[in-house]
Amino acid sequence: GLYQLTLDIIVMIRVCKMFRQGLKGFREYQIIETAQRKHPLFSIWDERRQGRITFDTMEFVAEEGHLPPRAIQIALKKPSWRTEQEIQSLCNVLQVLDSFRNYSESLQMLLAKVMRFERFGRRRVIVKKGQRGSSFYFIYLGTVAVTEDEDGSSAFLDPHPTLLHRGNSFGEKGILSNSVRRATVVCMEETEFLVIDREDFLANNMDQEVQKDAQQRFEFFRGMDLFESWSDQKLWRLVSLGKVEKFSYGQVITKDFVETSSIIFICKGSCEVLRLIDLSASSFYRKWIWQHLQLIDDKPLKSHHTEPSSKERFKDFKIKSYPQQDFSSLKLLHLQKSWEKKGTDFSMDSKAVGNNLPRTLGSKIKYLQPMKCPMINTKCGHIPKSAVVGAYMKIHTVEQGESMGLHQILLPEIQHDLRPLILVSLGAEVIRMRRKKFCELIDSEVTEKLSKFQIQYPSDEDMCQKFLEENSWNVFRKDLVRLLVAPRQSPPFTPVRLKKKSSLYNSKSLVLNLCSLDKTSEHYPTFMAPQKYLPPLRIVQAISAPRYKIQDLLPQYKNAGVLV
8 A cells, every 4th residue: 555655656746747847837836834844855665676765845845936827828828819807917917026117007018918938947048149139038037147258158157247136127228229239148047037029019019108208208307407408319318328217115226325336316206315323333322321321220310400408518518528338238227127116027139128118218229230231342432232233314315306326426536435325215216327327428517517516424423413312302202291191091992903923023123222231032033234344233213221200300290191
């Protein structure tokens, strides 16, 4: 029975291989559990053959990211056989590709109507340098390299080749102008493409749709004051350097704008320029940290609303005249004797004693153990290791009709601000082009206008100081609201939600609590941001620090709910 079962399994493996090769996408589905991948091979002993029969579970594993089988079936049909519903479903699947999503909706439907599916293996040359362009490619899965040689072999020898990944496209200019290819494109791994041939492209008048998009870019550049003196011919050369790219709200346009060496024009919407600052590198942050850590002893705030009386000044003078010693044990001894007379038990820890002291002595005696946490030496001095955090700060907003990357295009390289800048979309359409190509079109009038166009970004020290000021204000505002507004007697109705077993987001992970620096174990994931040539940095949005009670800062408000 076991031998017959083994033969059936071998037949099943062969049948599944035939299905995968025939359907071209059967591997999209997950067939076996992930836990079984730890031991993908197992074998049994065949007594008749006197050998082992090996069963490979990896033969049934489907990798994610492949084009769905239904989309492959549609893409393999002739364009005339595809229904409107099939074209729309294929168009919906391709929305994950950034280059496809940048086109207008009408052009997307036309592209989905004529595109075909292709899968090529490693080292396959897709586009050869010097040949006429006849096809336009979208990369759905895999990676290709762009090289200058004809066979693409240099891509496998170059340690840093020019790569195109999923979502990119190439070959569009070749089918529009019928020019020869300027580079060779070769597959670095098994890659899936969606291909549009030149015959289908022209037969469906898609060149006219592309011309409409180019006309919109021309009108946008014509409306800018920077290019009002340019002729139409020169402006069309500028239009050919870039195309419209669409980004949704919160999507990162570029992680390091300075390193990309590109220029971005905002056609619609707006973008934010962010800067990741290391707070531990600021001297102001170190001073702020130690000022707040000194408040962990919970010393009462010295109020200067009223002048101390003569008795209080004399009492303060007597205390200061004694040598610096700790007399808290004498006070405890006196309290212990008084409690023993009243029959009170003193068998409690120091922390409990401090909480049960009379109100007159509660703020004067504190029995907390000193906080112990690992320290780290920065260029500004020693700070707790857990306090080495970073924060994203908004330093500039680029509105519609403005550009990014022109403010220091005329400055010498020595004066360039090389700090990494992050560009985040707030729902924008942009035109991106290479800075080198743009500089070739600059004339004297544009140079004079660019010389007046300068943006001075704040330093990291100023941004750190601004972050701490905003943090202090937000903490004070929340404390003040809790004091002035009476709390609800009964909580508002909240819908019942199922608890998730694991969550990638937790609000506590974005807050640095200075009161619990000695607690090394964290029950929530922290957000780590990569730094250039540096280890990752923990990201926070706020810092919760020891602070005086709001009643000490505002003694006129003793009770909560005075505004209600």
